[in-house]
Amino acid sequence: MSIDSVNISKTSIIQDFKEITKMRLALSVVFSSVAGYLLGVETISWSTLVLLAIGGYLMVGASNAFNQIIERDLDQLMDRTKNRPIPSGRMSVNTAFIIASIFTILGLTVLYIINPKTAMFGAISIFVYVSLYTPLKTKTPLAVFVGAIPGAIPFMLGWVAATNDFGIEPGTLFMIQFFWQFPHFWAIGWFLFDDYKKGGFFMLPTGKRNKATATQVVMYTVWTIATSLIPVFGVTGSLYITPVSGILVFLSGLFLLKYAIRLYKNKDTKSARQLMLVSVSYITLLQIIYVADKYIRIWI
Template sequence: MGSTRVHTSTASILTDFKEITKMRLAISVVFSSVAGYFLGADNIDFVVVFLLAVGGYLMVGASNAYNQIIERRLDALMDRTKNRPLPAGRMSVTTAFIIAVVFTVLGIIVLYIINPKTAMFGAISIFLYVSVYTPLKTKTPLSVFVGAFPGAIPFMLGWVAASGHFGIEPGTLFMIQFFWQFPHFWALGWWLYDDYKKGGFFMLPTGKRDRGTAIQIVLYTLWTIMASLIPVFGVTGKLYITPFSGMIILFLGLGMLYYAFRLFREKTAAAARKLMFASVSYLTLLQIVYVLDKFIREWI
C-alpha cells in the first residue's frame, strides 16, 4: 500500500508540474523555435538545438507559472481551469513562484549560451506575456494584440539562435506567427466564450460572438496566408520557399480560410472549435513545409 501511495503522489506531482508549466503548449513553442533554427542555420549544430529546446521550454514554463499565479482566483471560476494546481489547492503560490523564478533564470542563461540576442528576445517574451498581456486580459480585447507579440517570438527566435542577428528573415517569420495569433485566439475565445466570461476575460475583438468578430477572424486569416507566401517572391533575404511549396502553403491556408468562413456563416462554438484546431494544423504544417523545402533544395 505504501508504494502505491508514493507512486500516486509522484504521478500527481509530475502532473501538476506539467500543468503549471503547460507542457503541451511549451512543446509546441519549442517545435516553432527549432523549425526557425533549421531555417536559419547554415550547418545544424545539435548542441544548439538542444539548448534552444531546453531554454525555450524553461521560458514558456516560467511565463505560464507566473500567469497562473496572477490568475489563480479567476482560474477557480472557470470550468476549463478550476482544476489547475493553484486554484485546486494542490500547489502553493510559493512553490509555483519558485518554479517560475528558477525557470526564468535558467532559461535566460541557457539561451545566452547560444547568443545574447536569443536570451534578450526570450526575456522580452516573458516580460510582455506576464507584465502586459496577462493583466490586460480582464481589461480589454486589445490584450490579444499585445499577447501576439510574445506569441510570435518563438519561430523568429530559432532563426536568431542560428544566425545571431535579427533581420528581414526572422522578421518575416515573426510576422507570419503574429498574424496567425488572431484567428487562432479569437476562435478559442469564441469556442470558450461562456467559460472566459465567468473569469471576466475579454478575448473577442468586439467583446461578443457576433458578425464583427467573425469578419475580423476572416480578415486576419487572409493576412496570415498572405504573410506566409511572401518568401516565395525572393524578397526576404535567405528565407525563401519554392513556388511548389508556396502552392502547398496556399492550399493549407485555403483550408484554414474555409473554417474561418464556416464560423462567419454559422457563428457557433462548434465552428469556432474546428477553426481553432485548423489553425494549429496550419502553423505546424507550414513550419514543416518551410523546413522540408529548404533541405530538399540543398540536397538537390
C-alpha cells in the same frame, strides 16, 4: 504510507508540474523554435539545438507559471481552469513562484549561452506575456494583440539562435506567426466564451460572438495566408521557399480560410472549435513545408 500511495503522489506531482508549465503548449513552442533554427542555420549544431529546445521550454514554462500565479483567483471561477494546481490547492503560490523564478533564470541563461540576442528576445517574451498580456486580459480585447507578440517570438527566436542576427528573415517569421495568432485565439475565445466570461476575460475583438468578430477572424486569416506567401517572391533575404512550396502553403491557407468562413456563416461553437484545430494544423504544416523546402533544395 503504501507503495500505491507513493506512486499516486509522484504521479500527482508530475501532473501538476506539467500543468503549471503547460507542457503541451511549451512543446509546441519548442517545435516552432527548432523550425526557425533549421531555417536559419547553415550547419546544424546539435548542441545549440538542444540548448534552444531546453531554453525555449523553460521560457514558456516560466511565463505560464507566473501567469497562473497572477490569475489564481480568476482560475477558480472557470470550469476550464479551476482544477489547475494553484486554485485547486494542490500547489502553493510560493512553490509556483519558485518554479517560475528558477525557470526564468535557467531559461535565459541557457538562451544566453547560445547568444545574447536570443536571450534578449526570450526576456522580452516573458516580460510582455506576464507584465502586459496577463493583466490586460481582464481590461480590454486588445490584450490579444499584445499577447500575439510573445506568441510570435518562438519561430523567429530559432533563426536568431542560428545566426545571432535580427533582420528581414526572422522579422518575416515573426509576422507570419503574429497574424496567425488572431484566428487561432479568437476561435478559442469564441468556443470558451461563457467560461472566459466567468473569469472576466475579454478575448474577442468586439467582446461578443457576432458578425463583426467573425469578420475580423476571416480578415486576419487572409492576412496570415498572404504573409505566409511573401518568401515565395524572393524579397525576404535568405528566407525563401520555392513556388511549389508556395502552392502547398496557399492550399493549406485555403483550407484554413474555409473554416474561418464557416465560422462567419454559422457563428457557433462547433465551427470555432474546428477552426482552432485547423489553425494548429496550418502553422505546424507551414513550418514543416518551409524546413522541408530548404533542405530538399540543399540535397538536390
